[in-house]
Amino acid sequence: MARTRLTAEREGELYDAVxxxxxxxxxxxxxxxxxxxRTRSSKATLYRQWGSKPELVVRALRHNKPVSVGDIDTGTLRGDFRALVERTDDCRLERDSALMRGLAQAVHENPDLHQALREQLIAPELTGLDGMLRRAVDRGEIPAETAALRYVPHMLxxxxxxxxxxEGRSPDRAFxxxxxxxVVLPALGAA
Known part of the structure; x- marks a missing residue:
């Protein structure tokens, strides 16, 4: 797909609008x-740049992620989880929670959106989380045979x-x- 040249600022504006x-x-x-x-763009430009609505939505989500799990390595599992939580604010958590609720139903009805989310957002984060957990096992913080290891993404x-x-409330940093x-650290038998 041929991509037009957009400035980083203009691309960010488009993603925010989406x-x-x-x-x-x-x-x-x-x-x-x-x-x-809304963005004062042509539809042809949007399709040329992103190809489809699912692709544009996933790119917007990825662009606005505050942190990637793969970028965190504090030296302890608890520290890694703390860093993950602390790198966003409560307002953003509330907005992102509302966004995810809205997308949850859509992924069941739109296989293209589901595939794009899995490939571009979920799979990289799972890879980063696996690395985080593997380092904790290597450091002896978690027993390698812990059954809960495979359920950490589900718990989160x-x-x-x-x-x-x-509770009818969005999660915040304290929660x-x-x-x-x-829940998570005790389930893992973290030292």
């Missing part, structure tokens, strides 16, 4: 026509989903820190 529109109307309400109108995603369902200390 995410704002997702929060406002959900994935189904987001159209390339609406994006073009569960924290976001469950808080909203059970996530407590959750990691009370």
């Amino acid at each position: 995410l704002d529109m997702l929060r406002e109307g959900g994935y189904d309400g987001l159209t390339m026509d609406a994006i073009a109108s 995603v569960g924290a976001f989903v469950a808080r909203e369902l059970i 996530l820190s407590d959750y990691i200390d009370a």
